[in-house]
Amino acid sequence: MRKIRSGQSFLYREQGYNSTIIEVNMNDIIHGELLQAALEKTTERFPYMMDKLVEKESSYYLCPNNSVPMQVAKTTNFRSLGSKEVGYHLLDVTFIDNSIRVAFHHAFCDGRGVKPFVETLVYYYCCLKYEKVFSCEGIHIVEEVPDASEVMEPFGSQPFDVNENDIRSVDRDGFSLPESTISPKGCYRTSIMVNQAEFVSFAKAHKATPSILTAILVSSSIHQIHPEADKSIICNLAIDFRPALSMKNVHKNCTGIIYLSYSKADSKREIPNLASTYRALLSDQRNANAVKASVNSQIALFNRVDQAKTMKEKQELLSFINNTCLNSYVISYLGQMNFNDFGKHVNSAHLYSGEIKGLTVNMVAAGDTISFDFIHGFENNEYTKGFLENLDNIGINYTSTETCPISTGIDASYLMASQQLE
Numbered sequence: 366m367r368k369i370r371s372g373q374s375f376l377y378r379e380q381g382y383n384s385t386i387i388e389v390n391m392n393d394i395i396h397g398e399l400l401q402a403a404l405e406k407t408t409e410r411f412p413y414m415m416d417k418l419v420e421k422e423s424s425y426y427l428c429p430n431n432s433v434p435m436q437v438a439k440t441t442n443f444r445s446l447g448s449k450e451v452g453y454h455l456l457d458v459t460f461i462d463n464s465i466r467v468a469f470h471h472a473f474c475d476g477r478g479v480k481p482f483v484e485t486l487v488y489y490y491c492c493l494k495y496e497k498v499f500s501c502e503g504i505h506i507v508e509e510v511p512d513a514s515e516v517m518e519p520f521g522s523q524p525f526d527v528n529e530n531d532i533r534s535v536d537r538d539g540f541s542l543p544e545s546t547i548s549p550k551g552c553y554r555t556s557i558m559v560n561q562a563e564f565v566s567f568a569k570a571h572k573a574t575p576s577i578l579t580a581i582l583v584s585s586s587i588h589q590i591h592p593e594a595d596k597s598i599i600c601n602l603a604i605d606f607r608p609a610l611s612m613k614n615v616h617k618n619c620t621g622i623i624y625l626s627y628s629k630a631d632s633k634r635e636i637p638n639l640a641s642t643y644r645a646l647l648s649d650q651r652n653a654n655a656v657k658a659s660v661n662s663q664i665a666l667f668n669r670v671d672q673a674k675t676m677k678e679k680q681e682l683l684s685f686i687n688n689t690c691l692n693s694y695v696i697s698y699l700g701q702m703n704f705n706d707f708g709k710h711v712n713s714a715h716l717y718s719g720e721i722k723g724l725t726v727n728m729v730a731a732g733d734t735i736s737f738d739f740i741h742g743f744e745n746n747e748y749t750k751g752f753l754e755n756l757d758n759i760g761i762n763y764t765s766t767e768t769c770p771i772s773t774g775i776d777a778s779y780l781m782a783s784q785q786l787e
Contacts, residue, residue, distance in 0.1 A: 366426035372472035381776025383720040384468040403489035420782035447778020478616035491707035500705040525657035536626040539599025539692035545723035549742030554771040573640035584627035586751025600625040603697040609656035694724040702731040719773035
């Protein structure tokens with residue numbers, strides 16, 4: 366068994382943690398039997414993605430569960446991870462119409478960690494569906510021997526050596542959206558799609574990256590809605606820590622936050638000027654020294670959790686997470702899905718969860734499309750509308766869904782873990 370360290374912030378919750386979903390929308394209707402065959406090939410390459418959760422002496426471990434095969438299901442609903450229905454797995458594959466949906470438990474892995482699994486699944490599915498051997502460049506295929514580092518725990522018990530004098534302070538005290546609450550009564554989602562080439566071209570022409578341009582457009586829309594804001598608008602940009610820690614193959618949680626501040630003065634700046642400032646902030650906060658300092662704070666917390674003896678003590682130590690809402694909002698960019706030449710069969714890809722307190726914007730690039738999934742723990746969709754207005758202002762074409770309630774699979778793993786054998 367392997368003890369969970371970096372995913373502990375998603376454990377020890379009284380009601381568990383709802384599933385996170387990567388959804389790949391194909392151009393054609395999904396063939397269930399072919400998807401099952403593709404899943405079998407994929408799990409052969411990624412046997413550790415079939416692990417189950419085991420609780421032992423109030424600590425959680427990952428235990429091999431390869432003897433229980435994963436089974437795809439055609440359903441509009443998401444199944445409960447860790448339940449008997451899904452073979453006690455922490456990852457589940459379902460489909461409906463033209464959508465392949467991979468649900469994962471965030472204590473098990475993060476979006477970047479499950480991304481190679483999804484890419485391999487779609488690769489094998491397309492090879493079977495279209496009876497063609499597509500390019501497998503960058504795809505983890507069955508013939509490849511898994512790297513031992515894939516199952517490494519990125520956050521050990523020993524802190525990294527850090528030069529504290531080289532850490533620059535940043536503004537983290539952001540404006541709180543009036544609608545945000547730590548106890549939302551519902552969760553809502555709007556999907557927006559733009560042409561990837563058009564959006565990236567505009568970003569480059571204005572000295573921005575796709576995530577920086579998105580942060581500017583979202584922060585600008587919030588400022589326009591709340592010109593009375595008494596604090597800067599803070600974009601909490603989720604960043605992959607793997608490159609800085611030299612752990613590129615790790616599938617477990619290995620992310621942190623970078624803070625991009627947007628003040629009233631910034632609202633008067635042109636995009637290229639503000640983008641240059643954001644580039645500098647990104648560079649300062651994601652260098653190896655800054656990343657290790659951020660990881661050290663997580664290591665210190667998890668060490669305290671490991672030292673606690675009872676489940677109740679551990680829940681109390683991590684209870685502040687349930688009572689925290691990141692101000693002002695979050696952007697998470699999964700990056701470019703590696704779909705090679707079979708990407709022509711992909712319409713779009715999406716990342717979302719049904720357990721969001723404030724406002725989160727998830728981004729995924731796939732095929733010819735970049736998707737933005739606006740997810741919020743309140744019914745009001747004016748921030749989404751503000752973003753769309755800003756896309757209109759810069760001449761970016763888009764398509765958008767209606768804003769609809771969203772729920773993802775409830776967590777059964779925390780209930781079943783104590784019953785699982787090693």
